[in-house]
Amino acid sequence: MVYRPLFLKLLSALILFGAWEIAGRIPVSYAFPTFLDSVAALWRMIIDGSLFVAYAETLKPLVTGVAISTVLGIALGIWIGLSRVFDWLFSPIFVVMQSAPLAALIPLLVMAYGIGLTSKVFVVCIMAMPVIVLNTAGAVRHTPENIKAMCRSFMGTRIDMLFKIIIPAASPLIFSGLRLGISAGFIGAILSELKITPTGVGDIITFSRSIADYPSMYAAIFSIIVLAVLFLNLLERTEKHLFKGNDRGYVSD
């Protein structure tokens, strides 16, 4: 098990923020604020509550989309991994979805579902689901034959095989798909707020840019990254807790 020491995490954060601060002071661009200015702006938005109002809006499509992608994505992935027919039928859709230029799809989504929550949830799902589905399906398809034979030889049922062998064996890849998918979902949520209708965090970004309040704009972007990192760490803890012996050699942070 490789726990990166806290000290190293802090050091790498320090280097990153230091570089940001220096780049902001040079400045690299008049539109690039310093780290400290951005943190100050973030603090202002926390104090006056506008950040929380914004997140109440942004989290709606994000949480809904990520939840749908996780549940539906894993279920579909397992099914595709188990059935050759289903694989043939559905895999291409997700391969196409993964490589489709999302910006080109957004106008179509808006035409079909309007500018409300539905379209935004769709954007999150389109970003998050393919990698979850494809990772899950691949892992299920490659369950080691020997432990499947073991399960059968000790008279496991098909349900046992699914829940006690296939899913736990696939879990490292399912979780890595979830990590990638959820990161992409965060991008999707912000993208939808920038491209469909400016609400929530997307609204802060759009609005502060229009009035050249760059510290606030970067503060909003920074906050979403922090949220994503926190969420991914939570996911990893869940995984470590659920499948203890599985983590050798691939869990990192």
Next chain:
Amino acid sequence: MSQIEAFKHAQPVPDDIAVSTRNICKTYGSVEALKDMTLEFPRGQLTSLLGPSGCGKTTLLKIIAGLLPPTSGEVTVNGKPVTGPGPDRAFVFQDFALLPWASVLRNVAFGLELRGVARSEREDIAARYIREVGLGGFEQAYPHELSGGMRQRVGLARALSVDAQVLLMDEPFSAVDEQTRRKFQEDLLSLVQNENKTFIFVTHSIEEAVYVSDQIAILLPRPSRVSEIIRPTGFRQKSADSIRRDPEYLDIVDDIWASLRSYVE
């Protein structure tokens, strides 16, 4: 097969047969893995399937386990035909087949878990067999923390804890180092004596087969068939460490090699 002097060690087959295979054929596509395989496995004894790689030993064992259907022919266990895996047989895998995400305790109890035995009961049974195979203290360890030999002890404890009458072992010691293997072989001898079980043991090692077996079936490749059955009996009563110096042991090893050498290029 006239050159087979090993027949002088042959004994009449006991009539209490636990497992028998009748005219088993198995083809994989165009590959004929087994042809007309007829064998009997006496109850309470250890029978080895000995033969070079690729001669169909694993295939035969999996057919007996009910993991593979034969192309034709029939396997019976206690007179009942085999149609799939059953509670009367337990398998020990060459590559251990442990669950990497489960502790030693859960791995050993897994066979019982699949049979629906309540948790506290199956963990009691598993803990007993973990001690019996010499892994006491490792109950909460994970497979990746164990050596190859210890992993196979887990596989053995799992097979023992379901208390099946027939133990099917597919080259169980081939993936462990030489010293551990010798210890395993000695332990296997006492296991055969103490547990009243029928052992079917696959190996490609002549010495190993002669050392541990009550009966050895020598399989030849292409087309796969039983070339002879040898029943070493003279040194079975001897202590584990003097067998390897017994003249009969050495003779049988030589005889088997003499009959197999022409098939090894």
